[in-house]
Amino acid sequence: MGVELTYRDAVAKAIVDEMNRDDSVYIMGEDIGRYQGTFRVTQGMFDDYGPKRVIDTPITEAGFTGIAIGSAMSGLRPIVEMMTMSFSILALDQILNHAAKVHYMTGGQASVPMVIRGPGGAAKQLSAQHSHSLEGWFAHCPGLKVVAPSTPECAYGLFKTSVRDDNPVIFTENPGLYTVKGELPDDDDFTVPIGKARIAREGTDMSLVCYSRMVHVCLEAAERLAEQGISAEVVDVRSLLPLDMETISASVAKTNRAVVVYEDWKFGGFGGEIASRIGEECFDDLDAPVLRVGGLNVPTPYSRVLELECIPSADSVLAAVERLS
Amino acid sequence: MAKAAKAPKELSETPEKLIDLYRQMVFIRFFEKKCNFAYRQGKIGGYMHTYIGMEATGVGFNEALRPGWDNVITAYRDHAQPLLMGSDPLKVMAETMGRVDGYSNGKGGSMHIYDFENRFFGGWGIVGGHIPIGTGVAFTAKYKKEDRVTVCYLGDGAANQGVVFESYNMAALWDLPIIYAIENNEFAMGTRLEYHASDTELYKRGIPFGIKSERIDGMDVLQVKEDAARIVEWVRENQKPYLVEIMNYRYEGHGAADNDRQLYRTKEEEEEAMLRDPIGRLARQMVDAGAATEADLEKIDDEEEERVEVIFEQADASPHPDPSEVYDHVYTDMTPEMGH
Numbered sequence: 328m329g330v331e332l333t334y335r336d337a338v339a340k341a342i343v344d345e346m347n348r349d350d351s352v353y354i355m356g357e358d359i360g361r362y363q364g365t366f367r368v369t370q371g372m373f374d375d376y377g378p379k380r381v382i383d384t385p386i387t388e389a390g391f392t393g394i395a396i397g398s399a400m401s402g403l404r405p406i407v408e409m410m411t412m413s414f415s416i417l418a419l420d421q422i423l424n425h426a427a428k429v430h431y432m433t434g435g436q437a438s439v440p441m442v443i444r445g446p447g448g449a450a451k452q453l454s455a456q457h458s459h460s461l462e463g464w465f466a467h468c469p470g471l472k473v474v475a476p477s478t479p480e481c482a483y484g485l486f487k488t489s490v491r492d493d494n495p496v497i498f499t500e501n502p503g504l505y506t507v508k509g510e511l512p513d514d515d516d517f518t519v520p521i522g523k524a525r526i527a528r529e530g531t532d533m534s535l536v537c538y539s540r541m542v543h544v545c546l547e548a549a550e551r552l553a554e555q556g557i558s559a560e561v562v563d564v565r566s567l568l569p570l571d572m573e574t575i576s577a578s579v580a581k582t583n584r585a586v587v588v589y590e591d592w593k594f595g596g597f598g599g600e601i602a603s604r605i606g607e608e609c610f611d612d613l614d615a616p617v618l619r620v621g622g623l624n625v626p627t628p629y630s631r632v633l634e635l636e637c638i639p640s641a642d643s644v645l646a647a648v649e650r651l652s
Numbered sequence: 653m654a655k656a657a658k659a660p661k662e663l664s665e666t667p668e669k670l671i672d673l674y675r676q677m678v679f680i681r682f683f684e685k686k687c688n689f690a691y692r693q694g695k696i697g698g699y700m701h702t703y704i705g706m707e708a709t710g711v712g713f714n715e716a717l718r719p720g721w722d723n724v725i726t727a728y729r730d731h732a733q734p735l736l737m738g739s740d741p742l743k744v745m746a747e748t749m750g751r752v753d754g755y756s757n758g759k760g761g762s763m764h765i766y767d768f769e770n771r772f773f774g775g776w777g778i779v780g781g782h783i784p785i786g787t788g789v790a791f792t793a794k795y796k797k798e799d800r801v802t803v804c805y806l807g808d809g810a811a812n813q814g815v816v817f818e819s820y821n822m823a824a825l826w827d828l829p830i831i832y833a834i835e836n837n838e839f840a841m842g843t844r845l846e847y848h849a850s851d852t853e854l855y856k857r858g859i860p861f862g863i864k865s866e867r868i869d870g871m872d873v874l875q876v877k878e879d880a881a882r883i884v885e886w887v888r889e890n891q892k893p894y895l896v897e898i899m900n901y902r903y904e905g906h907g908a909a910d911n912d913r914q915l916y917r918t919k920e921e922e923e924e925a926m927l928r929d930p931i932g933r934l935a936r937q938m939v940d941a942g943a944a945t946e947a948d949l950e951k952i953d954d955e956e957e958e959r960v961e962v963i964f965e966q967a968d969a970s971p972h973p974d975p976s977e978v979y980d981h982v983y984t985d986m987t988p989e990m991g992h
């Protein structure tokens with residue numbers, strides 16, 4: 328059996344393994360070096376690799392993301408840590424308007440092998456400006472790849488693949504996942520391909536399609552549904568772009584019902600894309616309309632009472648399931 | 653970094669004013685300590701950043717402003733400014749605790765205090781984000797031909813963001829009556845000034861834009877008050893931007909969740925900085941000049957501590973918002989699509 332690690336340590340191990348494997352991999356971000364990282368993902372790395380490869384940046388997201396892109400176009404493989412993904416908004420021009428366009432605009436002459444990673448989604452009472460789920464926004468943009476792993480094993484395997492990928496990859500880590508524990512396979516060469524969903528729990532009566540922390544919310548919902556005699560399958564999408572419709576469709580073909588669960592604002596969010604794809608591709612299999620459970624369409628409030636209203640929970644999934652039947 | 657303490661001199665302020673300044677600083681300090689207490693109790697959550705050690709900057713600068721007329725905007729370290737500008741401390745404390753009696757009815761929290769009646773424009777969480785916004789507030793004053801001065805506080809870390817330079821340029825280009833007050837407390841979270849700024853004299857960054865720029869000592873409230881009065885009047889008179897780098901120090905962690913100060917500074921360094929404590933310094937000056945006795949000052953301390961205690965009790969008695977309020981204020985005129 329492999330080692331048990333937290334999600335945080337799994338990401339950290341993947342970073343270190345990739346830095347050891349390839350000299351051109353470096354990591355930069357705010358407070359990641361001497362301060363050991365705000366969420367401590369990069370703990371110890373500054374001591375081990377020094378300021379050449381573990382780079383403390385000023386608070387200038389647009390600037391250092393652009394520098395990472397330029398370095399990726401010219402031979403390096405940067406990992407950029409966003410202290411929180413909400414701050415990637417400041418670098419959006421560099422990511423969407425530059426990184427995502429390079430390979431296409433240059434007719435394939437140049438590529439941007441880089442990973443932008445960090446905590447995305449609501450934590451606890453961080454208020455409106457620090458709680459965004461942006462993975463769906465990035466997944467709207469051709470030229471980027473977007474992954475949102477839910478377990479230490481997926482995080483480890485997908486991170487290594489992301490670093491080795493020749494395209495810009497957005498790697499989002501919900502802050503609520505960092506302390507989640509799980510086992511890594513005993514295989515140093517273990518990776519998870521980008522674009523492959525996984526069945527997190529098997530079931531026959533409906534498919535709960537989700538990613539990132541919502542996988543755990545759906546697993547809890549599935550557990551409670553089981554007590555009511557309903558067998559829910561949980562499909563962990565893992566990769567938003569490319570999206571593994573094959574696995575999702577196969578699940579829906581078996582269960583004939585689907586609820587898509589995502590933390591981002593419900594209106595116009597990525598779950599809508601999954602739902603419409605299920606509608607288009609699984610129409611004959613469906614016994615009920617595809618439902619969405621998403622975040623409330625409001626800026627995330629500070630008050631814990633209000634914040635809890637906003638984030639989908641097992642209760643909100645159960646309420647949707649009730650509407651299914 | 654900061655200029656050395658001046659030799660005792662005739663204090664330029666009346667005894668009443670000195671006591672008032674002392675009282676304001678002590679009030680801020682007790683208020684912030686109470687916030688720390690509330691955070692440890694779990695009554696304040698999320699990110700919370702106190703102004704402890706930096707009181708002289710806010711108090712001294714606020715003295716130069718016309719209450720209810722001039723504008724102030726700052727980042728997330730935002731309790732002290734509204735308290736000094738006449739905001740209701742109960743509403744500030746209640747907001748940090750996410751209660752309905754807070755300025756934003758619990759929707760903003762500690763980082764997002766706003767009091768437009770007193771012309772405090774917040775209260776912002778994205779480093780650098782409020783600097784163009786503050787510049788826009790100054791733009792309005794000019795547009796309306798009102799002689800309001802806008803003070804835009806920003807940190808040494810924030811001073812590196814691209815929009816800050818864009819703002820300097822436009823403020824100078826368009827002659828906007830704004831003071832960029834860089835509070836250089838020597839740290840951007842866990843990153844020391846010398847690791848984030850290529851030239852650590854941040855005031856120089858105004859010069860290429862033709863902005864009058866200088867550095868002052870932010871640990872001496874009397875000096876800040878004097879400098880601020882001069883700068884604010886200059887801006888009001890000349891209707892042009894000004895950049896002032898105010899050297900101060902935060903005594904606590906970056907925020908209430910930062911318990912690792914030893915990762916970026918030494919105990920000795922902190923002890924040295926404590927010697928410059930703006931409250932202790934004013935106290936010594938007052939006692940030396942015979943403006944107050946130690947007993948007078950202790951009495952003020954007790955009074956302010958008690959006042960904060962009452963504010964805390966009242967704020968804590970305020971209810972949490974009702975879940976139904978979650979959709980309020982997304983728009984001025986409609987409600988967004990509801991439900992999960």
Ligand SMILES: Cc1ncc(C[n+]2csc(CCOP(=O)(O)OP(=O)(O)O)c2C)c(N)n1
Nearest residue numbers: 414729777778779807808809810839840841
């Ligand atoms: C765009 C952005 N990047 C990063 C952060 C995280 N962060 C919050 S405060 C801070 C340090 C800011 O330091 P400084 O401007 O010196 O202000 P101080 O906290 O010292 O008052 C950082 C990195 C943020 N809130 N916004």
Ligand SMILES: [Mg+2]
Nearest residue numbers: 807808839840
């Ligand atoms: Mg600072």
